[in-house]
Amino acid sequence: MTTQTATDDAPLLVAEGLGKNYGARIGCRDVSLEVFPGEVLAVVGESGSGKSTLLGLLSTELAAGAGRVSYRMRDGELRDLAGLGPAERRLLMRTDWGFVRQNPADGLRMAVSAGGNVGERLMAVGWRHYGNIREEATDWLGRVEIAADRIDDDPRAFSGGMRQRLQIARNLVTKPRLVFMDEPTGGLDVSVQARLLDLIRSLVAEMGLAVIIVTHDLAVARLLSHRMVVMRHGRVIETGLTDQVLDDPREPYTQLLVSSVLAA
Amino acid sequence: MTSHHTGEMPAIRYNFAYLDEQTKRMIRRAILKAIAIPGYQVPFAAREMPMPYGWGTGGVQVTAAVLGPHDVLKVIDQGADDTTNAVAIRGFFEKTAGVATTTATAEATIIQTRHRIPETPLGEEQILVYQVPIPEPLRFLEPRETETRQLHALEEYGLMHVKLYEDIARHGHIATTYAYPVEVAGRYVMDPSPIPKFDNPKMDDCPALQLFGAGREKRIYAIPPHTRVRSLDFEDHPFAVQRFAKPCALCAASGVYLDEVILDDRGGRMFVCSDTDYCAGRQAQGHRGEMAAPAAGQALDVMPGLDPGIHGVPPVLPAQGVDGRDKPGHDGVSDRVGGAGGMP
Structure with a gap:
C-alpha cells in the first residue's frame, strides 16, 4: 500500500459525540461523523433540525457543548480543533477551508x-x-x-x-481541501440554481474538494453529494450513500421527507 | 464694609500644564507602554479638555504629560505656526505652563503637530507629538473594534493590502495620499495620523521620539527613536512620495512639501512651503523664489512675504492629488473614507 492510498483512506475531518444546547433547547446532540478527502457529504433535514448548528460546530464557529472535532492537517496529523490557538485556527479557516454562506452579503x-x-x-x-x-x-x-x-x-x-x-x-x-456550504443555492431561481450546481460539481471534481453541504433541498443533495446525513430534532437519524438513502429510506421520517418532494 | 468685593470672581489657578499630577502620571504610564511596544495602541483614560474633540485633545494631553518647565514648545498646524489650531494650543500652554515657545524647529524641545512633520530634520533631544483623529488604521475596513484588536494581536494585515489593491484597481496607482499605513518595527501596522505620505519616510529611523495622542478615541501610541518604519506597498507598485513640478514660489526650496495657494479667481495660483518656519528661514538666508518680494530691506518675519492669511485659504485639490490636508475641526469621519471605506 502506498502512502497516497493511506492518506486517501484516512478521514479528513472527524466529529465525535458533538452536542450543543441553547439554554434548555437542544441545538444538536451526540453527532458523530467522518468526512474523507474528495468526498461530498450532505446534511439534510427540515428547518430547525440542527443542520446549521452542526455546520457551525464542525467549522468551529460555534463552541461545542460536548464532543470534539478533529481535522487532518496538511502534514497528515489528525488534530483536535479545540486545541488549536486562535492564530492557527484562523489560518486554517482562510487557507485550508472555505465557507460558502447562503446570503452572499455575509x-x-x-x-x-x-x-x-x-x-x-x-x-x-x-x-x-x-x-x-x-x-x-x-x-x-x-x-x-x-x-x-x-x-x-x-x-x-x-x-x-x-x-x-x-x-x-x-x-x-x-x-482549500474542505469547504463548508450552507444552503448555497437557497434564494436563487431554478435555472440559476442548476447552473450553480453544475459549476460546484465540476469544481469539486476538478479540485478533489471535500465538501460538507447543508441543504433542505433533496434534489441538491442528490446532485452533489456522495453520502448523506439525515437530521431530526438535533440528532442524526440516518446516514448512508446518497442514492441508497433517497431511493430506499429506512427511517419513517426519511421516508416522509423523500415522499414529500416531487421527483427528487 | 467689604461689600465692594461682591461679584468678583475668585482667581482660578491651574496646575502646571493644566492637567493634575495624577492624570499626567496615568498618561505617562500609557506613553511608557507605547514606547515599549512600538506602534501598539495603548488605551488611556483621556480627559475632557477645554477644546472640542477633533482639535487636538489627544496631542494636548500627551504634551501636557511630557512638558517640563524648561521645555521650549513649538506648535504647528498643517506645517504652519500661525493657524488657529497652532495659535490656540501654543497660547494654552503659555498660559497654563508658562513655558517658552518658539516657531523655530531647531530651538524646540517639544513640537506638537497636526498633520505635518517639519522639514528641518529632528534631533535626539526632541519629542514630536502628533494629534490623531482616528488611531485605528483598519477602522474603515473592519468596523468591529473587537475584531481589529484581534487582527493586530494575530498580525493579520491582509485587509490593509485589500485597501491598497482597491486603490490601484480604481486609480491605477496607490491613491492614498495621507494617513498612509506604515509597519512599525516589523510588527504593528499603524496609522501615522493624517500627515501627507510625503512625510512617511521621515518617520523611519528618526532620532526624535514620536508620540501619538488620540483624545476622543482614548489611545496613545509611539515610535521610539531610531525605529524602522516602513510604508506598506506592493512589489510591483512600490511606495512613492508626492513630487512637485516647481520649487517653492517664495524660498525656491525643492524636495519639500508644498501647499497650493489660490491667488485670484482667474486661475492664478502659487505653490509655497507648507512648513512656514522652514520657508522663512530660507528666505532669511537670501533664497528667493519666483514670486518672492525683493530681498532689500525686508523685515524678517515668521511668515513668508505675502499676507499672513494665505494658509487660511480653503485648500483646493490639485489634479495630481498631492494635497494631504483635511479641514480643521472635521477630523472625524467624512474626510477619511478612502477607496475601500465603509465596508461591512
Missing part, C-alpha cells in the same frame, strides 16, 4: 471590487505582488463564469447568482 465584502474579494485571501497569506494577485483573480473569475471586465465592479452590482459564484471563487482561490 461572505463577501460588498464595498470591495470582485478582484479585491478574490484577492483578499491571497493577500492574507502574504501575496504582495499586485500583478500576480490580479492575474490569479482574473483566472478565478473565469472559472466561475464571471466576465473578466467585471473584475473592478463591486458585488452590489452583481445578480444573486453572480454573487454566489464570486463567493465560491473567493473561497477556492487558496485551494
Whole structure:
C-alpha cells in the first residue's frame, strides 16, 4: 500500500459525540461523523433540525457543548480543533477551508471590487505582488463564469447568482481541501440554481474538494453529494450513500421527507 | 464694609500644564507602554479638555504629560505656526505652563503637530507629538473594534493590502495620499495620523521620539527613536512620495512639501512651503523664489512675504492629488473614507 492510498483512506475531518444546547433547547446532540478527502457529504433535514448548528460546530464557529472535532492537517496529523490557538485556527479557516454562506452579503465584502474579494485571501497569506494577485483573480473569475471586465465592479452590482459564484471563487482561490456550504443555492431561481450546481460539481471534481453541504433541498443533495446525513430534532437519524438513502429510506421520517418532494 | 468685593470672581489657578499630577502620571504610564511596544495602541483614560474633540485633545494631553518647565514648545498646524489650531494650543500652554515657545524647529524641545512633520530634520533631544483623529488604521475596513484588536494581536494585515489593491484597481496607482499605513518595527501596522505620505519616510529611523495622542478615541501610541518604519506597498507598485513640478514660489526650496495657494479667481495660483518656519528661514538666508518680494530691506518675519492669511485659504485639490490636508475641526469621519471605506 502506498502512502497516497493511506492518506486517501484516512478521514479528513472527524466529529465525535458533538452536542450543543441553547439554554434548555437542544441545538444538536451526540453527532458523530467522518468526512474523507474528495468526498461530498450532505446534511439534510427540515428547518430547525440542527443542520446549521452542526455546520457551525464542525467549522468551529460555534463552541461545542460536548464532543470534539478533529481535522487532518496538511502534514497528515489528525488534530483536535479545540486545541488549536486562535492564530492557527484562523489560518486554517482562510487557507485550508472555505465557507460558502447562503446570503452572499455575509461572505463577501460588498464595498470591495470582485478582484479585491478574490484577492483578499491571497493577500492574507502574504501575496504582495499586485500583478500576480490580479492575474490569479482574473483566472478565478473565469472559472466561475464571471466576465473578466467585471473584475473592478463591486458585488452590489452583481445578480444573486453572480454573487454566489464570486463567493465560491473567493473561497477556492487558496485551494482549500474542505469547504463548508450552507444552503448555497437557497434564494436563487431554478435555472440559476442548476447552473450553480453544475459549476460546484465540476469544481469539486476538478479540485478533489471535500465538501460538507447543508441543504433542505433533496434534489441538491442528490446532485452533489456522495453520502448523506439525515437530521431530526438535533440528532442524526440516518446516514448512508446518497442514492441508497433517497431511493430506499429506512427511517419513517426519511421516508416522509423523500415522499414529500416531487421527483427528487 | 467689604461689600465692594461682591461679584468678583475668585482667581482660578491651574496646575502646571493644566492637567493634575495624577492624570499626567496615568498618561505617562500609557506613553511608557507605547514606547515599549512600538506602534501598539495603548488605551488611556483621556480627559475632557477645554477644546472640542477633533482639535487636538489627544496631542494636548500627551504634551501636557511630557512638558517640563524648561521645555521650549513649538506648535504647528498643517506645517504652519500661525493657524488657529497652532495659535490656540501654543497660547494654552503659555498660559497654563508658562513655558517658552518658539516657531523655530531647531530651538524646540517639544513640537506638537497636526498633520505635518517639519522639514528641518529632528534631533535626539526632541519629542514630536502628533494629534490623531482616528488611531485605528483598519477602522474603515473592519468596523468591529473587537475584531481589529484581534487582527493586530494575530498580525493579520491582509485587509490593509485589500485597501491598497482597491486603490490601484480604481486609480491605477496607490491613491492614498495621507494617513498612509506604515509597519512599525516589523510588527504593528499603524496609522501615522493624517500627515501627507510625503512625510512617511521621515518617520523611519528618526532620532526624535514620536508620540501619538488620540483624545476622543482614548489611545496613545509611539515610535521610539531610531525605529524602522516602513510604508506598506506592493512589489510591483512600490511606495512613492508626492513630487512637485516647481520649487517653492517664495524660498525656491525643492524636495519639500508644498501647499497650493489660490491667488485670484482667474486661475492664478502659487505653490509655497507648507512648513512656514522652514520657508522663512530660507528666505532669511537670501533664497528667493519666483514670486518672492525683493530681498532689500525686508523685515524678517515668521511668515513668508505675502499676507499672513494665505494658509487660511480653503485648500483646493490639485489634479495630481498631492494635497494631504483635511479641514480643521472635521477630523472625524467624512474626510477619511478612502477607496475601500465603509465596508461591512
